Amino acid sequence: MExxxxxxxxxxxxxxxxxxxxxxxxxxxxxxVMVEDAFKNTAVPSxxxxxxxxxxxxxxxxxxxxxxxxxxxxxxxxxxxxxxVAAGLLGFAILKSWTALLEKIGFxxxxxxxxxxxxxxxxxxxxxxxxxxSGTASYLLGMSARVAAQADGGNTPQNVKGLSxxxxxxxxxxxxxxxxxxxxxxxxxxxxxxxxxxxxxxATAYLINSFHTPKGAKLAKKQVSVLFxxxxxxxxxxxxxxFYTGGDDCGLSSFPTFGIKAFxxxxxxxxxxxxVGVGMICPYMVNISLLLGAVVSxxxxxxxxxxxxxxxxxxxxxxxxLHGIQGYRVFIAIAMMLGDGLFHxxxxxxxTSRSLIAQHTKKDSSAITPDSADGNTQIVDYDEQRRTDxxxxxxxxxxxxLSGYVILAAISIIAxxxxxxxxxxxxxxxxxxxxxxxxxxxxxxxGLTDWSLASNYGKFAIIIFSSWVGLEHGxxxxxxxxxxxxxxxxxxxxxxxxxxxxxxxTLASPRSMFFSQVFxxxxxxxxxxxxxxxxxxxxxxxxxxxxxxxxxGLMYRGxxxxxxxGINSLPKHCLTLxxxxxxxxxxxxxxxxxxxxxxxxxxxxxPSPMCMAIPFYLGSYFAIDMCVGSLIxxxxxxxxxRRANDFAPAVASGLICGxxxxxxxxxxxxxxxxxxxxxxxxxxxxxxxxVDTFLNGN
Numbered sequence: 001m002e003x004x005x006x007x008x009x010x011x012x013x014x015x016x017x018x019x020x021x022x023x024x025x026x027x028x029x030x031x032x033v034m035v036e037d038a039f040k041n042t043a044v045p046s047x048x049x050x051x052x053x054x055x056x057x058x059x060x061x062x063x064x065x066x067x068x069x070x071x072x073x074x075x076x077x078x079x080x081x082x083x084x085v086a087a088g089l090l091g092f093a094i095l096k097s098w099t100a101l102l103e104k105i106g107f108x109x110x111x112x113x114x115x116x117x118x119x120x121x122x123x124x125x126x127x128x129x130x131x132x133x134s135g136t137a138s139y140l141l142g143m144s145a146r147v148a149a150q151a152d153g154g155n156t157p158q159n160v161k162g163l164s165x166x167x168x169x170x171x172x173x174x175x176x177x178x179x180x181x182x183x184x185x186x187x188x189x190x191x192x193x194x195x196x197x198x199x200x201x202x203a204t205a206y207l208i209n210s211f212h213t214p215k216g217a218k219l220a221k222k223q224v225s226v227l228f229x230x231x232x233x234x235x236x237x238x239x240x241x242x243f244y245t246g247g248d249d250c251g252l253s254s255f256p257t258f259g260i261k262a263f264x265x266x267x268x269x270x271x272x273x274x275x276v277g278v279g280m281i282c283p284y285m286v287n288i289s290l291l292l293g294a295v296v297s298x299x300x301x302x303x304x305x306x307x308x309x310x311x312x313x314x315x316x317x318x319x320x321x322l323h324g325i326q327g328y329r330v331f332i333a334i335a336m337m338l339g340d341g342l343f344h345x346x347x348x349x350x351x352t353s354r355s356l357i358a359q360h361t362k363k364d365s366s367a368i369t370p371d372s373a374d375g376n377t378q379i380v381d382y383d384e385q386r387r388t389d390x391x392x393x394x395x396x397x398x399x400x401x402l403s404g405y406v407i408l409a410a411i412s413i414i415a416x417x418x419x420x421x422x423x424x425x426x427x428x429x430x431x432x433x434x435x436x437x438x439x440x441x442x443x444x445x446x447g448l449t450d451w452s453l454a455s456n457y458g459k460f461a462i463i464i465f466s467s468w469v470g471l472e473h474g475x476x477x478x479x480x481x482x483x484x485x486x487x488x489x490x491x492x493x494x495x496x497x498x499x500x501x502x503x504x505x506t507l508a509s510p511r512s513m514f515f516s517q518v519f520x521x522x523x524x525x526x527x528x529x530x531x532x533x534x535x536x537x538x539x540x541x542x543x544x545x546x547x548x549x550x551x552x553g554l555m556y557r558g559x560x561x562x563x564x565x566g567i568n569s570l571p572k573h574c575l576t577l578x579x580x581x582x583x584x585x586x587x588x589x590x591x592x593x594x595x596x597x598x599x600x601x602x603x604x605x606x607p608s609p610m611c612m613a614i615p616f617y618l619g620s621y622f623a624i625d626m627c628v629g630s631l632i633x634x635x636x637x638x639x640x641x642r643r644a645n646d647f648a649p650a651v652a653s654g655l656i657c658g659x660x661x662x663x664x665x666x667x668x669x670x671x672x673x674x675x676x677x678x679x680x681x682x683x684x685x686x687x688x689x690x691v692d693t694f695l696n697g698n
Contacts, residue, residue, distance in 0.1 A: 001102075003222060014434040016034065017151070017193050018352065019197075026045050028487070028656030030558065031671075035206075035209055035383055036382060036386050036387070036507075038213050038238075038319035039114075039209075039212075041114070043494075044113075044115065044390060044507050045110070045113060045115060045116075046509075047394045047509030047511040047512040048512075049110065050113070050115040050116055050118075050119050050508060050509060050512040051119055051512050051515055051516060051519075052110065052116060053129045054095060054098065054118075055095070055116050055119050055120050055516075056123070056519060057517070058091055058095055058120050059091070059119075059120050059123035059124050059127070059448070059516075059520065059523070060523060061093060062087065062090055062092075062094070062120070062124050063123070063124050063127035063128065063523050063524070063527060064085060064527060064531075065657065065661065066086075066124055066127065066128040066131075066659060067127065067128055067131050067524070067527045067528060067531045068531055068660055068663065068664060069083070069128070069656060069657060069660040069661070070083070070128045070131040070132060070376070071136070071137070071528070071531045071532055072274070072500045072535070072660045072663050073274070073278070073537060073660070074131065074132070074136065074137035074138075074355065074550070074552075075137050075535060075541060075548035075549075075550045076274075076547075076548060076553050077275070077551070077614065077618055077622045078137065078138075078551060078614065080132065080278075083085075083125065083128060083653075084121065084123075084125055084200060084203075084204045085365060086649070086653035086656075086657070087120070087125055087128075088117065088120075088121040088204055088207050088208050088211070089207075089211075089223055089224065089227065089649075089650065089653070090210045090224075090227075090653075091117055091120035091121055091124065091441060092117050092208070092220055092224075093220070093224040093227075094122065095112050095116065095117070095206060096112055096220075097187070099111065099112040106529065111414035113212070114209060114211070114212040114506045114507070114508075115503075115506060115507060115508040115509070117211065117212065118205070118208055118502055118503055118506045118508040118512075118513070118514075119508065119512050119513070119516045120218045120521065121204060121208065121502070122499045122502070122503075122513055122516045122517055122608050123516040123517070123519055123520035123523070124209065124500075124520065125495070125499075125520070126495065126516070126517045126519075126520025126521050126523075126524065127520040127521070127523040127527060128523040128524065129491065129492070129495050129520075129524065129541065130172065130176060130520075130521060130523075130524025130525055130527075130528050131524060131527075131528045131531070132491070133176070133454065133484075133487050133488050133491040133492070134168075134172055134176075134484075134525075134529070134532075135480075135484050135487065135526045136168070136528060136529065136532035137532070137550045137552060137553060137555075138455075138552035138553060138555075138556045139458070139462070139480040139481075139483040139484055139487075139556045140163065140168060140480070140484070141163070141541070141542060141550055141552075141553035141556075142480050142552075142553045142554065142556040142557035142560065143160065143161040143476075143477055143480055143481075144160070144161070144162065144163050144542070144553070145160050145162065146540075146541070146542045147550075147553045147554050147557055148160045148557065149541050150321075150322070150326070150542070150554055151322055151546075151554065151557050151558065151561060152321050152322045152323050153322065153561050153565055154471060154475075154476045154560070154561050154564060154565065156471075156558075158422065158472070158473065158474035158477070159471070159474055159475070159476035159564075160477070161420070161477055162366040163536065165529050165530065165533050167419050168529040168532075169525060169526060170415070170419060171416065171420075171481075171484065172488075172524075172525040172528065172529065173487040173522075173525050174411065174412045174415040174416055174419070175412055175416065175484060175485050175489075175602070176408055176488050176492065176521050177408055177518070177523055178405060178408045178412060178432070178435075178488065178489055178492075178516060178518060178520060179435075179439060179488055179489035179490065179491070179492030179493045180404075180492055180493075180496055180514070181401045181402075181404035181405040181408060181523065182405055182436045182439045182440075182489055182492075182493050182497070183386055183436075183439055183440065183443050183493040183496055183497055184396055184400075184433065184514065185266045185398045185401045185402065186440065186443075187396075187500050187510060188391075188392070188496055188649050190443065190444065190447060190500070191235065191391065191500055191501060191504050192217075192388060192391065192392075193359070194355070194359055194444075194447070196444070196447025196497075196501070197501075198446065198447045198497065198498050198501035198502075198592050200498055201497075201498035201499065201500075201502040201506060202501060202502075202504075204502050205501070205502040205503075205504075205505030205506050206505070207412050208502070208506050209505070209506060210695065219646060222646075222647070223646065223647060223649075223650040224328070225652070226601040226647050226651060226653040226654070227650040227651070227653055227657075228654065229654065230277075230650065230651045230652075230653070230655050230656075231654035231655075231657050232655025232658065233273075233654075233658065234273040234274075234277075234654060234655045234656075234657070234658025234662075235658035235659070235661060235662050236658075237271075237273060237659070238273065238658065238659045238662035238666075239657075239662060239665075241253065241271065241385060242662070242666055242676055243676055243677060243678055244676065244678045244679070244680035245676045245679070245680075246675055246676035246677055246678050246679040247679035247681070248683060250676075250678075250679040250680055250681050251676075251679075251680055252270070252271040252353065252680070253270040253272070254268075254269060254270070254681070254682065255269065255270070255271065255682060256268055256682050257269040257624075260682075260683075262682045263304070265298045265303070265619070265672045266294075266298050266618070266619025266620055266621055267294070267298065267299070267481065267619070267620050267621070267624070268621050268624070268627065269621070269624050269625060270621045270622070270624075270625060270627045271625075272622065272653040272659065273656075273658060273659035274624035274625075274655065274656050274659040274660055274697050275622045275626050276603035276625050276626070276628050276629040276630065276655055277629060277651070277652040277653065277654070277655030277656040277659075278447055278625075278626055278656060279625060279628060279629020279630050279632075280629040280632060280633045280634075280648055280649075280651065280652035280655075281629075281649065281652045281653075282626065282629075282630075284630050284634070285510035285604065285605065285606075285608065286608065286611050286626075287623065287626040287627045287629070287630045288607065288627070288630075289607035289608040289609075289611035289612050290611050290612070290614060290615055290620075290622075290623035290626060290627075291350070291615075291620060291623040291624065291627050292607050292612055293607075293611060293612030293613060293615045293616060293623070294615035294616065294619060294620030295620070296612065296625050297329070297332075297615060297616040298615070298619055298620060301328075301332075302325065302328070302329070304566075305325060305328055306325055309324075309325075311572075312571060312572040312573055313325070313327070313571040313572060318662070322558065322571075323571050324571065326544075327570060327574055328571065328577065329569060329616055329617050330554060330555055330558045330617060331558060331562075331574055331578050332577055332578050332581050332613075332616055333613040333614070333616035333617050334555055334558055334559055334562070334578070334613075335556060335577075335578035335579065335581045335582040335585075336581045336582065336585045336609050336610070336612060336613035336616070337459070337555075337585075337609075337610055337613050338559075338582060338585075339455065339581070339582040339583065339584070339585030339586045339609060340460060340585045340586075340589060340608070340609040340610040340613070341455070341459060341460075341610075342586070343585065343586045343589040343590070344453055344456065344589070345453055345456050345457070345460075347589075348441060348442075348445035348453060349441060351445065352441050352444045352445055355444070356444075384456065386507070387504055387505065387507060390507045390509070391503075391510060393509065393511075394509040394510055394511040394512075396510060396511060396514060405436075409432040410625045412428060412432070412485070412647050413425050413429055413432070416428050416481070416485065419481075420477055420478065420481040421474075422469060422473060422474030422475070422477045422478040422481070423465075423469070423477075423478050423481050423482065427465060427468070427469070427478065427482065428482075428485060429464075430460065430625075431482055431485045431486055432485075432489075434491065434649065435485075435486060435489040436489075438457050438486070438489075438490050439489050439490050439492075439493035439494075440493070442454060442457065442490045442491075442492045442493060442494045443494045443496075443497040446494040446497065447497065447501075448575070452491065452494045452495075453490075454487050454490045454491035454494065455487060457486050457487065457490045458483040458484075458486050459483070459556075459559055461482045461483050461485070461486040461487075462479040462480060462482065462483045462556065462559045463478070463479065463559060463560075463562065464479075464482075464561050464563075465478050465479045465482035465563075465575070466479025466480075466482075466559075466560045466563030466564045467479075467563045467564065469473070469564075470564060471564035471565060475560070475563060476557065476561060476564055479559070479560040479563050479564070480556060480557070480560050484555065492521070495517075496513075496514070496517055498518060499516075500513055525674065534664075534667060535618070535663070535667060537671065538667035538668075538670045538671050539667070539670070542554070543618075546564075549618060551614075551617045551618055554617075555617065570678030581613075584609070585609035585610075585613075586621060588606060588609050589609065591606060591624040592606040629652070633648055636648060
């Protein structure tokens with residue numbers, strides 16, 4: 001997911017493979033004609049009427065909900081599924097209900113259209129996308145003293161920055177809008193000339209189109225009903241579990257499913273509705289890769305390394321020290337992520353270059369190809385002609401885009417050094433000079449494959465700028481801040497182009513898409529820090545053993561430390577193992593690409609190194625939850641594939657929404673000092689006997 005449809009750390013899996021709605025995509029020109037033919041008698045409102053007050057109000061309410069969901073997912077495991085389907089479905093449900101009510105009482109002045117539905121979906125996803133690119137659970141959290149204390153390196157005043165809502169909002173407003181202008185001039189080339197597919201945007205468009213046909217509206221009503229039931233079950237199940245969590249390691253979330261020893265190595269099912277729902281949305285191989293990574297690390301590697309305690313690292317170090325076992329967990333995971341990221345960035349650059357060359361060659365050959373004898377021009381089907389006409393109707397002048405980029409970049413170059421004095425104006429100037437090229441590569445590659453590599457560009461920015469600034473001048477903070485600058489541009493560019501594709505297929509105006517993206521971005525810049533701060537004050541965010549471990553805060557800081565300190569601070573043999581896993585990540589990806597190129601279907605069963613790396617730090621409990629979600633979906637599809645494809649996204653979205661939103665009242669209760677009344681704890685028989693003896697003796 002947005003990272004859309006892939007996990008946060010940007011699990012680069014092709015969402016179209018996992019999204020049941022891709023089955024709705026037409027397979028022939030006849031079916032294509034039927035899409036717009038169903039709407040030929042429906043007037044398309046002007047772009048100003050597509051952005052309505054009711055659409056913005058709906059977007060605002062749903063953005064709050066989605067920001068809580070994304071923030072909770074960021075702070076737990078960082079695996080974020082595509083929320084486009086839920087955004088489109090909930091937006092449709094709310095406004096359809098509202099307009100139906102107004103129509104009954106005779107006050108409906110403007111009907112609810114698919115263009116307005118697209119605006120709502122775009123706005124919500126733009127807002128929740130800021131929750132991802134804002135880095136509140138990754139690079140910004142990595143600046144805090146709480147995470148710096150775990151890193152055992154670079155914990156100096158120059159390399160630590162206290163978190164506060166004020167400067168976080170200011171930083172996000174300074175950097176989040178620049179990317180919107182970096183890719184706008186290329187929209188016609190991407191959508192019309194190169195006809196890039198943007199699978200997530202295409203699937204979302206066909207979903208919205210189907211909602212607004214008579215048959216689609218009936219199906220959507222049933223999906224909303226299923227989502228509501230799933231939401232209620234998830235919310236009240238989380239409420240029920242809360243009563244039994246009155247202490248450390250209490251409640252069903254600490255149930256030793258596979259035994260006490262397996263639980264000690266983080267192998268258990270924690271009854272999280274959120275990650276069962278996430279597992280139903282993510283591709284099967286994402287979940288299997290997560291579980292495989294957990295088995296390799298917590299089942300094999302960490303027990304072996306812990307047996308070397310006192311030889312490879314000091315036996316007296318605390319468990320959170322990066323000079324001990326935690327160092328192996330963090331830096332080996334980072335090595336796998338960097339290896340996977342480097343491979344995909346290089347691969348994407350190669351694919352982009354080859355595709356551009358092929359397009360240029362095709363254009364040259366077509367220029368010298370004589371017209372047919374009868375002079376007939378190429379026949380363009382009805383859908384394509386109608387969509388092209390509306391896509392070109394409301395232009396965004398190139399001078400507006402270029403001026404906007406230059407002005408906003410200049411503001412950012414001036415403003416960011418006031419927030420992070422470790423970064424100088426020329427550092428940010430260099431970042432903005434190269435960012436449009438990377439934004440184009442990411443947006444183009446996303447159109448080809450549905451992969452967004454924003455976080456990988458951000459990781460490379462960390463290494464480059466942290467090394468450039470140096471440890472004594474605050475290189476850790478400089479690297480993490482530069483990650484935010486780069487990620488904001490690259491991520492926003494691909495998100496906006498996805499939305500342009502959705503708008504193209506639903507006849508939504510490019511201007512309405514752009515302004516809804518701007519509005520959603522502004523909401524995200526305010527909501528994301530506020531929602532994060534709510535959790536930050538209520539829970540010990542960043543504690544590896546806590547409810548919200550926020551694993552990427554420490555991992556991103558670890559990357560910055562590698563940039564400024566080099567490899568001398570790593571524990572014994574950690575570098576060798578890290579290099580081995582870095583190479584292994586590249587080799588695994590290379591094998592997958594070769595098998596795919598030569599059409600060996602076994603490539604679909606090659607695990608993802610990026611996914612495998614996530615449990616190296618956290619354990620397998622969430623991977624088991626997600627595999628349970630996959631199992632539910634698999635059994636459901638075997639029993640009734642069509643019904644599963646229609647309703648699984650709604651069930652999954654309800655599970656995610658209900659469990660995630662329980663975090664709000666739970667946090668309020670925690671802030672108010674109201675704790676759960678019962679502690680349900682699981683003990684081995686021998687420990688239980690000792691407890692009974694102790695209690696009876698007193």
